[in-house]
Amino acid sequence: KNQVEQSPQSLIILEGKNCTLQCNYTVSPFSNLRWYKQDTGRGPVSLTIMTFSENTKSNGRYTATLDADTKQSSLHITASQLSDSASYICVVLNGTASKLTFGTGTRLQVTL
């Protein structure tokens, strides 16, 4: 069964600190993996998209990694800001069915 699991479910950090969110998937065959940021009551916004051959991709203070062998990805947020408070969703595309499998997300809260 195609699944995407994320950890932790929730996380509270102080402003300015770094954090890393994890994503493990069993989707096969793999096509690509995307990290989205979803503010409360809003639609998801894409942060990064990674294909099989990419190990690392950055978007400003966001850096995603991908290990296709272990089927793991991480999203590292550097120097967190209050506006980073949101849910971060890992999404994997099945290459055969062209279906997206969504993780349940990690809810991040950045506090003063």
Added chain:
Amino acid sequence: GAVVSQHPSRVICKSGTSVKIECRSLDFQATTMFWYRQFPKQSLMLMATSNEGSKATYEQGVEKDKFLINHASLTLSTLTVTSAHPEDSSFYICSVQDAGGKVGETQYFGPGTRLLVL
């Protein structure tokens, strides 16, 4: 990224009434649009795939007669929740796919519509 709008952003209705939600692609022509539902603290669940000029494809367990989808143009898809009940209360999100792109690579999400059925 592309701009996708949804209207309304929030709607409250009485049980038994029907509610129409619009999804518009403002930047490009979208041959394919997707409708998702998201319950609190859960992931997005695909409800149906809307193809311009043809019938929508519904996911298993989604009642096509209850969730009517119309993709009348390349920039507009509508989702109508018919005879809404409190259990239909949820966050409905659409996404659009660039006609020239592959699924997942060029999919842009709308801001969502919060539906509350009393």
